[in-house]
Amino acid sequence: MNTSQPTRIGQALAGKKQLLSVAGMIAVLVLLAIAPTVITNQYIIDVLLRVLLFAILALGLNIVVGQAGLLDLGYIAFWGVGAYTTALLSSPRLGLHLDFFVVTGLSALAAGIFAIIIGYPTLRLRGDYLAIVTLGFGEIVRISLNNLTDLTGGPSGIQAIDPPNIFGIKFGYALTQYYYLAWVVLTIAALVATFLFKSRIGLSWTALRDDELAAKASGIKPLRLYLMAFGIGALFAGVSGSIFARVQGSVSPDSFVVDQSFMVLAIVVLAGLSRRIWPVIIAAGVIIALPEALREFQEYRMLVFGPLLVAAVVIRENAHRFKRRGRIAAVPSDPDANVAPQPADLIKEETR
């Protein structure tokens, strides 16, 4: 047995870490805010805009996978629900042209409700089983979008989505307008996520993920909290999807294929399933921008991307090893080893 007494250094470090994670979040957000003033290349702004949208998605999935420990492989379906809700409520398709905030709110809500409807029966499953069921649901959503032609326009999707009109500011074709819209949403999402991690709900999610049995024995109701994680994660996806639909001006089922789910999951994993915000945003940058940087490899692009991704995760995991978190398993496996003989030695040794 080592470290018998906690050190002051340990306590000081814990406080510092918290400060650093907030400072990191602010730094990344500020950098993203000033980026369009420095960068004039519209293509790079376009890539950064997608980074922002995927960062919002990843913050949502980070709640589901990172905080609550639920492996959801169909997450992109909620992005699709958000995008299509926006498309239906603000395009000539149904002849509806509702207010920007109403549409964004309803898109988030639709994704959240959809998540709860899917989650209620499936969240009794765990691990691989849940992964497979969510993967299936993700595909069902895409196939439905493809085939409900009367409502969704089928494979060609919905076009001519209204540009946002926020407090009288009518959006045109300037990419930077959408960029700042996405930036504001990301900032709000980051604040909400930070608040959630600190709240009783965040505490309960981490407890459930770490040890469901001990969490239940502490009075936590798993299904309710898992549903909340699923629903809140989907709200993030719904908002991101809504902005995505506005940026594109159109939606079609191809945008919501299963590969995209894996992209978002890769971001969350690369960020180390962290309780901090800035690694998630940085990871979104890496995962979204890297394939763009590899364009010169043309059709071999994904071939290069794959190994780079694996390398990134391996490096990240090992960097991790030198930092905090030895797990409970690091405790001496034979607890009785150091114990003086007791009258109880009459009893055979406990083996369970």
Added chain:
Amino acid sequence: MTTLSVDSLSIQFGGVSALTDISFEMTTGVTGVIGPNGAGKSTLFNSITGLVPTAKRKGRVTFNGADITHSRTEHVARMGIRRTFQNIKLFPELTVLENVAVGALNTNSRMVRGNAAKAAASQALEELGLTKSAKLRPSQLTYATQRQVEIARCLAADPSVVLLDEPAAGMHADDREALGNLIVQLGKRLLLVLVEHDVGLVSKVCDEIIVLDFGKKIAAGTPAEIRSNPEVIRAYLGKA
């Protein structure tokens, strides 16, 4: 006065009877449950806290008159019955303070906000002299301290019953002494049940002892009565 009573409880796992027709009633104070390996001690805890599948439970468990035989683990916990585990179950990613605060989040009396839970956690840590460790993670603590944190997590909920599953396992003699004192203190206000192999500790701190063997209750009484009971000696030493 808190009462926890078990009435002809039987637990059957396939062809194995883990518990057979166990009955007893406990009130505020410290009750020890002892017995050789496989006697059913942990199964008894598991069936009180809803961790044994309902279909396998027969008989009745009541807490202050309310039937909790078929209650879920989280409901039992919310009613004020908290437990520790034989293999320490702390949350590795949370700090000690957060670990203990999780215990305080969910009680039947009220919805506890994060800050209030942390205040309750600080108080529980102070009671156990663990304030210094509040910001550390479980992996940075000794085995004995981890066990204490588990107890703190129970106490933060202001429970009326605490079930301790081998709290002294892996502890040095000094730590055991301190644990014994703590148990005696807690026994004055709580209904404490102790599963423990350290018979020395059990006879020192318990008001009453129940002895299990092969899932059956073979004796119950004060520590002095238990020590002189021929059935108990036979079960432990294998002599007639």
